[in-house]
Amino acid sequence: xxxxxxxxxxxxxxxxxxxxxxxxxxxxxxxxxxxxxxxxxxxxxxxxxxxxxxxxxxxxxxxxxxxxxxxxxxxxxxxxxxxxxxxxxxxxxxxxxxxxxxxxxxxxxxxxxxxx
Amino acid sequence: xxxxxxxxxxxxxxxxxxxxxxxxxxxxxxxxxxxxxxxxxxxxxxxxxxxxxxxxxxxxxxxxxxxxxxxxxxxxxxxxxxxxxxxxxxxxxxxxxxxxxxxxxxxxxxxxx
Numbered sequence: 222x223x224x225x226x227x228x229x230x231x232x233x234x235x236x237x238x239x240x241x242x243x244x245x246x247x248x249x250x251x252x253x254x255x256x257x258x259x260x261x262x263x264x265x266x267x268x269x270x271x272x273x274x275x276x277x278x279x280x281x282x283x284x285x286x287x288x289x290x291x292x293x294x295x296x297x298x299x300x301x302x303x304x305x306x307x308x309x310x311x312x313x314x315x316x317x318x319x320x321x322x323x324x325x326x327x328x329x330x331x332x333x334x335x336x337x
Numbered sequence: 338x339x340x341x342x343x344x345x346x347x348x349x350x351x352x353x354x355x356x357x358x359x360x361x362x363x364x365x366x367x368x369x370x371x372x373x374x375x376x377x378x379x380x381x382x383x384x385x386x387x388x389x390x391x392x393x394x395x396x397x398x399x400x401x402x403x404x405x406x407x408x409x410x411x412x413x414x415x416x417x418x419x420x421x422x423x424x425x426x427x428x429x430x431x432x433x434x435x436x437x438x439x440x441x442x443x444x445x446x447x448x449x450x
Contacts, residue, residue, distance in 0.1 A: 227380070255438070264427060265381070265440045314380050316438075326438065328373075328380035 223249055223319040227329025234305055234336055242300045242332045244315030250295035251317035256288075259312040259331075271298040305336040339364045339430045343441035351449045356400075356415040358444050360428030363409065370411040371429040371438070372402055381427065387411060398422070423448045 224247040234240050244254055252273045257265040269290050270278040277290035287309075289301040298317075302309050316328040344359040362368055369388050373381040385396025392404040402413045411428060428441040 225380075230378075262443075262445075264442045267437065267439075270437070312378075316381075325386075326371075326383065328382070330380040331378065333378060 223325065223327045225251075225315060225317050225327050225329045227315055227332055229332060230330060231333040232335070234334070236306055236336055237304055239301055239303045240305055240334060242302075242313055242315075242334075244298045244300070244317070244329050246296045246317050246319070249317075249319045251298075251319065252295060254292060254298040254315055254317045255326075256290060256298075256300050257314045257316065259314060261312075265314060268300075273298075302334065305334070307336045310334055310336045339366075339368065339432060339439050341428050341430050341439055341441035343426075343428050343444050345444055346442065347445050347447065349447040349449060350418045352420055353417050356413070356418045356422065356446065358413040358426050358428075358446065360402075360411045360413065360441060361409050362411060362428075362430045364430055364432075366432060369431040370402075370404060371431065372396065372400065372411075372413045373427045373429060373440075374398075375425045375427065375443075384413070384426075418446075418448045420448050420450065422446060 226245045228243045254271040256268045259265045268283045271290045271292040273292045279285050292298040314331040316326050319325050340363045342361045371386045372384040375381050384400050385394045387394050387404045395401045400415045425443050425445050427443045429438050431438045
């Protein structure tokens with residue numbers, strides 16, 4: 222149980238194009254999902270907190286217009302990297318909290334984005 | 338503000354040897370602490386978590402960690418390393434609301450045959 226599916230697992234796109242990454246909770250409802258970015262050999266940096274039915278909360282320094290987050294349903298959150306540039310190349314990971322009483326988080330398998 | 342410091346970006350042990358990965362935290366409120374493992378190009382898998390219950394927490398794959406408030410530490414241990422334990426390990430802290438998790442820089446564990 223408590224599975225989060227992230228798609229695609231990897232994507233290559235050209236500079237200037239947009240890429241959408243999906244994060245789905247398969248067997249539970251996730252009112253809150255989190256989006257992280259991970260540079261090679263570095264830790265995860267929280268980008269934003271995605272709340273179902275409302276605007277996402279972005280961390281300081283994260284461009285809201287660059288990284289569009291939509292959480293339209295209790296099982297789906299999407300991250301769109303708009304007008305991607307090579308410096309946006311990274312590993313993006315989503316997570317969702319499935320156990321509000323016991324702080325259970327589950328993570329997606331991540332998306333490797335390469336912008337050429 | 339909360340933070341996590343993982344001592345040692347790389348740890349190398351021999352197969353069968355004790356694994357010790359160090360984590361110190363800083364928190365102005367009672368923390369909730371986690372250890373995650375990440376294999377290459379994969380997401381994170383929860384090994385164990387401390388949520389103010391027993392200070393010695395047992396997790397999956399034979400790992401355990403002890404919460405020591407006096408030392409603000411939450412070190413991860415495993416009595417006998419296996420080759421399959423080679424991965425990146427992250428210590429993380431969350432506030433009592435549980436809405437934001439802060440990760441340490443990670444420690445890569447190498448296991449030698």
